[in-house]
Amino acid sequence: MMTPLMAYYRPSTVTEAVTTFRQLRQDGHHPAYWSGGTEILTRRRLHEIYPGAVVDIKGIPEVGQHAVHGRDMIFGAGISLWEIARADYWPLLTATADRVADHTSRVQITLGGNIASHLPYREAVLPWMLVDATAWVGTIKGIQTRPFCKLFDGRLVLADDEFLVALQVSRDVASFPYTSRKMTRRDWVNYPLVSISATKDVHTIHAAFSGYALEPFRDDAIDRVLSEEDLPYAVRAERAVAAIPRKAISDIHGSAAYRKFVTQYTLASIIEVLEGGQ
Amino acid sequence: MKVIGCSIPRKDARDKVTGRAKYNHDITVGGTLYAVPRLAEYAHAAIKNIRTVAALKVEGVRAVLTGQDTPFLVGEVLEDRPPLAHGRVLYWGEPVALVVADSEEKARLAASLIDIDYEPLPVVNSIDEALKPNAPLIHPDVDRYTILNHPVYPKSHTNIADHVHVRKGPTDPLWPQCDVVIESRSVLPQIDHMAMETRSATVEILPGGRVLVHSTTQAPFAVQKMLAHYFQLDQGQVVVMAPLVGGAFGGKAAVQLEILAYLASRAVGGQMVSVVNSREQDFAMSPVGTGLDAHFRLGARDDGKILAAEITYRLDIGAYTDSAPRIARAIAAQCTGPYAVDNVKCDVLCVYTNHTYTTAFRGFGHMPMTFAIERAIEKLADALKMDSLALRLMNAIRPGQSSPTKARLTASNVGDLPKALNAMAKLIEWNGGKVMKVGPHLIRVQGIASFWKTSSSPPDAVSGAVITMNKDGTVNLSIGAVECGPGTKTTAAQILAEKLQMPVDRVFVHLDVNTEVDPEHWKTVASLSTYMVGKAVEEACKDLIRQLKNLAAIALKCSPSDLAVAGEKVFLRDDPQVMVRFSDIAHGYRFPEGDTIGGQRIARGSFVIRHLNLLDEETGEGRPGPGWTVGVQGVLLEVNTETFDYRVVKAASVIDAGKVLNPQGAKSVVMGGMCQGLSYATRESVVYGSDGTFLNRQMRSYRTVRMGEQPEQYLVEFVETPQIDAPFGARPLGEHGVLAMPAAVANALSRALGIEANQPPFVPESLWALAGGEKA
């Protein structure tokens, strides 16, 4: 069921990968970095993209790391969402990753592929939007580190020939209270109407959203409303939805109005869970 | 020895669960070419120009066909469909060109390189749009098409492909005598069959003139006849082979890919060519199930007796008719549901739209029909303030009454609905549909719905069986019904084993079908296989027993009438020790001296349904099938009144099976149907964009019930009112598990939320919207 043939490269270092990519680009092959490959394959089948070559980054050791190192946790971009959930280093990431796609796809879909996805969801990015994380980026000069918040603005902001190698975050985040809710049209496995990851540090609730708008987002104003402890949950949830600075989308999964309705009752229940202990 | 009534494991079970069973496209022959269609990207457009130059340049491409190479129309009833679009495309996904190449990859690449200029035309995107006074005409020549199989009544200068009338009772209607009159409208979307195995066909035209066809078909004999008809061949020249079919649900009764594969093979000198649907093609290009917009007016006395019904069923048949006229007649003949109504006016319209064309779907129109009926019945019960089960009981159709098309109902030809209703009341502990509170925002509520169905087969449908004996006394059975899931082959073996009083594992059934060697079975549809194949097998058994006795009589020096058959022996009734074994006479009887008489025992049986007729054009009068299966289905739902989410706690069915031949087999076929019905109720529908684009042509977006989303409990029970003329009294059962499930869910949801849930699928959003949505 394939369309045109596609050349495959599997470099073993970051510089080799970027060099290969640049060469292929120069030769007019429209290369793509290949991680889990599920999106490249499925988009190609539908004639949405025609990469003439792919550069598989999973042979690069740094892309495959997945460990707790001293005070930090490190997640290689090539680790599958299934594996992330299985190892369960960071419960919030586990909860979010574990709801992406069906099992068969989840063993293929990778953290990097999900975050770099062309689809509007990129659900596995949500936990990262709530913490101070460091991104390892593959460049022609080798690996560079950048603050994750500088790298992700609804979508991954990288030069065409750069790629995400790994994400690193302090182990402390693993002990924050958290909740993750994925709401779909109907099914356990489906794209989200809205998917919300939320954590609470001392007094503030932080929430990040996917599925609601054309890309994942978080917003200080929403967090402030959610954290107004004097107000009932339902009121906060209602005000939070009103404060969302994005336009809710309408598609075959649900209308904009219904998305708002679902987001609201889901937020109310998230606040209740996060504050439940007090 | 008892075989009937026992849970016999299916003959195909072990091979299937171990993954060893072979389906159509599991075996590929080296050197096979592939044909890939290029699909229309408009729902309605004029084809201005097709440039195939780039496609032909792709290495390995052998031929590119367009509508100009296929200047003829095909159709099962009305010939209105070009194999490849002619001049205009009428639905999104219609095949416009066909590329034949060495490999599927090359053919796909080349297909994507065909350059087509379209001029978009206004899209007819719904039944309502199609019936508007100045609607664009999808088939301006509808009255000039050839009718291959009467009846069908296309209306010129409209988008109406067919109109069926039912008129029963006084011309001066009984409405004035009605104390309560309700109106109800139900709208059901088109749905996809979603068989696990997508459709595929391979054709090879041999130099000697034989045409070999391998297909995922439920109707190998229909494929044979169609190809012979359209390509001027003798039927015997066309050999159709149908191996196990990986789910069909009616969708593989239509003939489409076989014609494309034939054209492709012919274009490359008869070489073997395969056409294999991708999932997207299977959704958008190949036919789906009809949509329905139904309007009901029901009138009743205040004691609940229904006096009059005025019904309009409008079917969204998509761009071509295929079997829609037959489905329309099936709906017409059962239009009131299993209720006795003396005054009936019903119109069934087949409406062309710029949607994917449609074909048979499990239940042959009865699932959407039942939905509309049972929503109306429920509304009537509310208006009468009556328990809806009691209302159904009071009006349940009974022997002595007549069907809407005035077919006489007897104690044999119709099942016992009152009995099934009472059994259902016990099975789900019916509480009248009262709402039960089980948590802060959680309620539980029951819903029920009844159904009936007959076969609506053509009056000349045939079926046959051939039995051959092996030397060791085992028997081979050959029938023309395809195994597409419900255990047809096993049931046939069971009937044979019971008749011959021999172990069922000593009966070997030919699991595939080959039109060259297997006797014809009309089509493996309409849940008719047990009845028709069963009757043919019974005939063949009689023939075999006669042959065995005749030969044994010589061996045992007695008269055939002295003999009985059981346990693979033929013996004297009064002294069973005087006997010959099957193995002694299977291939002739050999005297001790060595000389032998008789040859291999080969027996045959043949059957045609009697006393069926086509419905009258003006009144619908006629007998549509040999018998009616009736049943009741119910659900217990748990509904969250805050989020509108809900789940099915229990799903229940009580069906009058006549006689349960294979308890576990019957239960699983009904459960499978229930799951499918719940899937339609809770999530499935084809979604078209405002321009007619088929939007959800992948399993990512066309949602079905998945593992873990089933009800907590399936309850399946049978009542048994024998159909006297059927094998062991068994009634058809294959499709029925699906029929009333969506209606039962809708009835429960309507009560739970105080809404009219008349438009499946019911996702939380649709319930939220019905309950006031944004405004609430």
Ligand SMILES: Cc1cc2nc3c(=O)[nH]c(=O)nc-3n(C[C@H](O)[C@H](O)[C@H](O)COP(=O)(O)OP(=O)(O)OC[C@H]3O[C@@H](n4cnc5c(N)ncnc54)[C@H](O)[C@@H]3O)c2cc1C
């Ligand atoms: C059946 C199915 C269900 C799905 N359901 C969901 C869901 O519920 N929620 C959700 O969020 N998503 C869902 N997805 C989408 C999926 O998460 C994305 O398609 C994801 O991109 C797949 O990851 P991959 O590793 O296979 O990506 P690939 O196909 O390898 O790559 C995808 C894109 O990302 C680029 N890329 C890959 N790795 C990197 C990197 N390290 N740095 C920079 N660019 C990179 C590639 O060049 C390509 O453009 C689903 C997908 C499938 C197939």
